[in-house]
Amino acid sequence: LTVGSGTSGSPTMFARLTSGSFFGVIALPAAILSAVFVLIPALGSVVLSFFDWNGVGQPAFVGGANFVDLANRDSFRNALGNTVLFAVLLTAGTVVIGALLAAAIDRRVRAWRLFKFVFFLPVILPMTVTGIFWAGALDVHFGVINEILRRIDPSLPQPWLAQPGTALVACVLVAVWQFAGFPMIILLAGMQSISADIHEQATLDGVTALQRLTAITLPLIKPVLATVVLLQLIWAFNVFDIVWVMTRGGPGDSTSVLGTTIYRQAFGLGDFGGASAIATVSSLMIMAVSLAYLRYFRPAGIGRLP
Amino acid sequence: MSRPVRLLGALFCSLIIAAGCAPAAQVTPSTGPSATTAAPPATAGASAAPSASGEITVLTMPGQLTDEINAAIPKFQAIHPDVKVTLNTMEVDAYNNTILQVLGSADTPDVSYVGLNAVLYPRMLEGGLLLDVSDVWDQMGLEDVLPPSTVDLYTSADGKRYSVNTGVVWTPVVWYNKAAFAKAGVTAPDDKAVASMDEWYRMTDALRVAGYEPLALGGATAYPLGHLFDHLLPTSVSHATFNEFLTNWQAGSTSTAKYTDPEVVRALQTIADWNGRKVFAEGTAGIDDAQARALYVAGKAAMLQDGSWGIASIKTDGAPFDTGWFLYPAVDPANPTKLGLYAGDGYGISAKSDNPVAAKAFLSYLISAEHQSKTTPSVGLIPARTDLDPSTLAGVDPLNQEQLGLISKEGGVTLWDSTVPAEFGTPLNGWLQSILTGAETPESVAAKLQEVLETLQKG
Numbered sequence: 001l002t003v004g005s006g007t008s009g010s011p012t013m014f015a016r017l018t019s020g021s022f023f024g025v026i027a028l029p030a031a032i033l034s035a036v037f038v039l040i041p042a043l044g045s046v047v048l049s050f051f052d053w054n055g056v057g058q059p060a061f062v063g064g065a066n067f068v069d070l071a072n073r074d075s076f077r078n079a080l081g082n083t084v085l086f087a088v089l090l091t092a093g094t095v096v097i098g099a100l101l102a103a104a105i106d107r108r109v110r111a112w113r114l115f116k117f118v119f120f121l122p123v124i125l126p127m128t129v130t131g132i133f134w135a136g137a138l139d140v141h142f143g144v145i146n147e148i149l150r151r152i153d154p155s156l157p158q159p160w161l162a163q164p165g166t167a168l169v170a171c172v173l174v175a176v177w178q179f180a181g182f183p184m185i186i187l188l189a190g191m192q193s194i195s196a197d198i199h200e201q202a203t204l205d206g207v208t209a210l211q212r213l214t215a216i217t218l219p220l221i222k223p224v225l226a227t228v229v230l231l232q233l234i235w236a237f238n239v240f241d242i243v244w245v246m247t248r249g250g251p252g253d254s255t256s257v258l259g260t261t262i263y264r265q266a267f268g269l270g271d272f273g274g275a276s277a278i279a280t281v282s283s284l285m286i287m288a289v290s291l292a293y294l295r296y297f298r299p300a301g302i303g304r305l306p
Numbered sequence: 307m308s309r310p311v312r313l314l315g316a317l318f319c320s321l322i323i324a325a326g327c328a329p330a331a332q333v334t335p336s337t338g339p340s341a342t343t344a345a346p347p348a349t350a351g352a353s354a355a356p357s358a359s360g361e362i363t364v365l366t367m368p369g370q371l372t373d374e375i376n377a378a379i380p381k382f383q384a385i386h387p388d389v390k391v392t393l394n395t396m397e398v399d400a401y402n403n404t405i406l407q408v409l410g411s412a413d414t415p416d417v418s419y420v421g422l423n424a425v426l427y428p429r430m431l432e433g434g435l436l437l438d439v440s441d442v443w444d445q446m447g448l449e450d451v452l453p454p455s456t457v458d459l460y461t462s463a464d465g466k467r468y469s470v471n472t473g474v475v476w477t478p479v480v481w482y483n484k485a486a487f488a489k490a491g492v493t494a495p496d497d498k499a500v501a502s503m504d505e506w507y508r509m510t511d512a513l514r515v516a517g518y519e520p521l522a523l524g525g526a527t528a529y530p531l532g533h534l535f536d537h538l539l540p541t542s543v544s545h546a547t548f549n550e551f552l553t554n555w556q557a558g559s560t561s562t563a564k565y566t567d568p569e570v571v572r573a574l575q576t577i578a579d580w581n582g583r584k585v586f587a588e589g590t591a592g593i594d595d596a597q598a599r600a601l602y603v604a605g606k607a608a609m610l611q612d613g614s615w616g617i618a619s620i621k622t623d624g625a626p627f628d629t630g631w632f633l634y635p636a637v638d639p640a641n642p643t644k645l646g647l648y649a650g651d652g653y654g655i656s657a658k659s660d661n662p663v664a665a666k667a668f669l670s671y672l673i674s675a676e677h678q679s680k681t682t683p684s685v686g687l688i689p690a691r692t693d694l695d696p697s698t699l700a701g702v703d704p705l706n707q708e709q710l711g712l713i714s715k716e717g718g719v720t721l722w723d724s725t726v727p728a729e730f731g732t733p734l735n736g737w738l739q740s741i742l743t744g745a746e747t748p749e750s751v752a753a754k755l756q757e758v759l760e761t762l763q764k765g
Contacts, residue, residue, distance in 0.1 A: 055406045056433025075733075140589035141519075141601055161526075162592025164743050250526055251591035252740030267403045268732035270429060 042283070049276035055266075059273065066277035076278065078253050079261040083282075086172055086243075086257055087236035093176035094232050095225070098183025103213050105184070106191040116188075120181035127178070131245030134174040135161060161247050164254035171243050171255055178242070179235075183228045190224035191217055226297040230290060237286045258282045358664035359388035364653075365408070365415035368395050370618060371651070373685040374472075381681065382671045389664045402426065409435040414656040416665040420469040422459060422650035425728040427469075430654075436468040437655040442666050443467045446673055451693045456649045469654035470673050471690040473682060476645040476709065476718060477613030478533045480521075481620060484628040486608035490516035497708050499633035499643035503576075506635045510585045513608045519587035521580075522607035524595030530611055531738040532723040532731060534577065534634075536646045540719050541636035542573035552725050555758075557765030565755035569638075574741065574748035576637055581742050591742040599623060617703050618686045631705055645709065647718035649690065729758050 049066055051059035070076045101119050105112045122130065137143045138160040146157035160170045194217065202212055218225060240259030243249065249256035249264070258278060266275035366375050372395050379391045394415060396404075401419070406429060408414060420427065420436070430436050443449065448470065449457050456471050487494050490512045500506045510520035524530045540548045547563045554561030564570075580586060587593070587607050602610035603625040610616065620629055633643045653672055655665040671677055678689040683701035688710065699707055723731040737754055740746035746754075 054429055054432070056410070056429050056435065139593070139597060141587070141593075141597070141606055142604075159589025159592050162589035162743070164745055167592065247592065248526060248528075250736055250739050251743045252736050252745045254743070254745065264732065268425075269728050270425065 045276045046280050048273055049280045051273045053272045054270040055272055062273065066274050067281070069274060070277050070281065075253055075256065075261060079249075079256040079258050079278075082168060082255060083237060083239070083257040083259075086168065086175075086239055087233055089169075089172045090175050090179070090236040090239075091229060091232040093172065094180045095183045095229055097176065097180040098228070099187050099213075099218065099225070101180065101184040102188040102191055103209075103217060105188055106217075107209070116184075119184055122178040123181040123185075125178065127241035128245050130174060130178045131242045134170075134177075135246045138170055162251055164251060167247050167251060168255045171246055174246065175236070175239070175242050179232070183232065186224060186228050187221060190221035194220050223297075226293075230293050230297075233293070234286055234290060237282070237289075358386050358661075358667040360661045360664050361390045361392065362416040362659075362661050362664045362668060363392045363394060364668065365394045365396060365418040366653075367398060367401060367419055370615065370685050370687050371419060374682060374687055377681045377685060378672060378677055381677070382668055385671070386664070386667055389667065391668065406430065406433065406435065409433075409656050410658070412658065414658045416659040416661055417653055417655055417668050420652050420654040422469070422471075422652060423724050425731070427650075431462060431468060435657055437657050437659060437662055437665075438466045438468060439470060439655055439666065439669060440467045442470060442669050442673075446670055448673060451675075451691045453649070453692055456690065459649055460652070469652040470669055471649050471652045472672050472678075473651045473687045473690050474647065474649050475614045475651065475688065476647050476713065477721070478530075478537050478611050478634065478646065479613060479616060479631050479709065480634060481602070481610045481612060481616050481629050481631050483518075483602065483605065483608050483625075484630050486513065486516070486518050486605065486627070487630075490518065490608070494630055495632045496630055497632065497712060500635035502639065503635050503637070507583055507585075510583065514584060516608075518608040519601060519606055520585050521609045521611060522587045522593075522598040522601040523590055523611040524593060524598035525586070525590040525735075525739055525742060526592050526597075527595035528735050529723075530595060530598070531577075531735050533613070533646070533721070534611065535573065535734065535738060536721045536723055537634050537643065538573035538576050538637055539570065539722050541634075541641045541643055542576070542638055543567070543569040544641065548719075548722075551722060552720060555726055555730070555762040557763060559763050565759055566749075566752045570755070571748050571752045573637055574738075574751050577738060578741050578748055586742070591739040614688065614706050614709060615686075617705050621703075629705070631709065642716075644717055644719040645713055646721040647713070648721055648724055650724060727762060729762060730755065733758075 048059065050061060050063060052062045052065075053059035101115065105116050109115070137145050140146055140157060140159040140162065145160070149156035149158075158166060160166045198216060198220075199212070202216055207215070238259060239257055240263065243255055243257050244260055244263065247255040249260040262275045262278045262282070265271050265278060364375055364379075366372055372393070375393050379393065383389060383391060396408075402425070405418070405426060409418060409430065410433065420430065443460075452460075452471060460467050460469060460471055462468060482494055484494075492509050492512045494509075495501065495505075500509065513520045523534065539551070543551070543563075547567070547569065550561045550563035551565075553559070554563055581590075587598070587601055590598075593601070598607070599610060599612070599616075599619060600623075601607040603620060603623040605625075605627065610620070612619075617629065617631075633645065636643045653669055655662060655669060659665050673690065675691060675694065678691045679694045679698035680701075682689045683699055686701070686703060686706075688702060688706065689698070699710070702710075723734060733754070737746055737751045741748060741751060
C-alpha cells in the first residue's frame, strides 16, 4: 500500500512490477529448472512405467503389465500400508509436538530461545546422520537407549529395530524427533502474528493455557497449520532415507515403505519399469491427497495469495 | 574388502585345484599335483603387455581391493612409465546402484571392478558395456593358469571373455574367540566342520551359559543370512538336486527339483531351529554386518559368521583375543559341509575407454604371475592363478592358508545365491529375516522360492 500510493509516479511502476509479464520473466529460470530436473524426469518415469527395462539396452513396451503386477504383489500392498501409517503418525506427531513447542515458546517460557534453537537443530541434520545415530542408540547390544533401560531393569532392553512390532514405530519416533522443529518454527511465526491485544484480553478473561491454545491460537493460525500438515504429509509419504539407513525396510518387510520398495525394485532386481510403476502410483496418490486437502482447506486461506 | 559384491566363493588352488565354480557342478577335490606345477615366467604379465602410454582410470571398491590396486600402480608404472594411473573407489551400494550408468557414460573408468554375480554382470554384457578382452586371456595364457571352472565362468555365451578373475574368496566361515571357548569349556572342531547339529547345539548352549552371545551374524545386511542358506541348502539336499537348483530357473527347464521339497524346507527350518535355540545373537534380524563384527571383536559374541575376508577385518579392528575357525555342521551328514567358493572378483575394461591399450596392459599386469604372487597375497587376498609357487602364499593369513588346505583336500561348493538370478537372492534376505521374527515359516519361504522358480521357468 505504501509503495503503491507513493507520490512520484510509483503507481505506474507498481502496476508494471506486478504485471503478469514481469512475474513471468522472473519465474522463467525457476520454471526451466523445474521442467528440466523435475517435470521431464517425472514424465520420463511415467512413460518408463509402461516398459520392461533392466537399466541397459532397449526398453520393451509392456502396456499396463507393470501396474497389474503391482496390484497382485503383497510387497507393494504392505509397503503402501506402511507408508500411509508412517505418514499419518509422522504428520500427527510432528504437528502436535511442533504446535505445543511453538505455543510454549510464543508464551516466552523460561529459556525459550534455547528451546527454539535446540528443537530446531535436528531439522538441519542430514537424515542419514540422524538415521545412523539413532540406529546406534537403539542397538540392543551397544545402544545408549538400551543401556539406560538395562540400568532401570535388566529385562527392559529390546532389539527395537529387529522386531516387526517396534521397528516401524522406532523409525517414526526418530523422524518425529528430527522434524518436529519444522512445524514448530512455521507455527511459531503464525502465532507471533496474532495481536498481543487478543492474548491480553484472554488473560483478563482468565482463560487457561489449554483454552488459549485450542480456542484462540490454533483457530487463528488455521491456514498456516493446514499448510504445515500438507507439507509434512507430502514429505512423509515420500520417506526413504531414514528408513533405509535404520532398517533397510526390515526385518522382513515390516518397515518397507514405497521409497524402499522402489529402490529394491530398481537396483536390487533391475526392474526399472516396475519401480517406475510404483513411483507413478505413489505420485498419483499423494497428488490426489494433496488436491483433496487443498480443496477442503481452501476456504481457510491455503492455496491463495494473501 | 567389498564383501557383498565380491561375495564369495571360487577356486583358488595355488598348488591346488580345480573344478567347479561353474554353475552346473560342485567343486571337487584336486586330482593331483600335476595340474598345479606349470610355472610360466614370473613376469609373464608384464612382458606380455602391449606397449602403452597415456592416462587410465581404475575403479574399484574400498578395503583390500583398493589396497591391491594401490600397491599395483607403482609397480605397473615402473614397467610402463608412460602410463599414468588414477585410482577411484566406490562404496558397494554406490557401485551396485550406478555402475551400469557409470560404464555407459562418457566419463567412464577405463578399468573397472566387475563382480560376476547374477545381478549386474549379465546386464553389463547385454548393454555392451565391457570390452572384449579375449586377447588378454590369449596373451597371458590364462586358460592354462586359472581353474577350468573359472575359465568356464568367465567365458560368455558368445565365446568371448569380457573380464579377468583376479582373486578368490569363500564363505561361510565361522570365526571363533578361542578365549571364550576356553572359558565356556567348549572344544572347537579346529579347521573343519562341526560333527553334528547336536554337537553344534551343545556348543552354543555352553557359550550362552558362559555369558556369550553364541553367534554374531549381520542379518540386516543383504548377504550374511543368504550365505547361511548357501551352506544349509547343499548340505540338506543331494548333490544332484543342488546342481539342479543352480540351473533349473532357466526358461523351459524340465527339472523336477522344487524348493518346496522337504529337504529344502529342512534347510530353512534349520534357521528357525537355530533361532529358537538362541544360537544367534539377540536382535540378529536388525543388526548389520559391522555391528555383528563389533559384537565379536568386543568379546560379546563368541563366534562370527563371515567369509575368508573376515580375519583381516577382525585383526584390523583389534580383537584382543586369538581367533580360530571352523565350519557349520551339515544339515544331513550324508552331504558334508564344504566351503562355498566364489571366483567372481574380476576386472574388465569399459567399452567406452579412451585408452584400451593401456587399460589392457594394466589388466594384464593384474593377472600376471608377478602381481598375483607378490602383491595380491601381500594385501591378504587369495590369487586367482593356480600356477604360483606355494611360497607365494606366505603373505596370506595363516588361517586362510588352512582353509585353502581344506579346499584342496575336500573341494568346495558353488554359492547358490551368487549363481541364481536376482529374483531369488534380492528378496531372500528379507524372507530369512522374517523366519527369525516369526513373520514367515520355513514352508512359506519355500513356497515363495518355488513361486519365483516357476515364474522364471515360464520365461
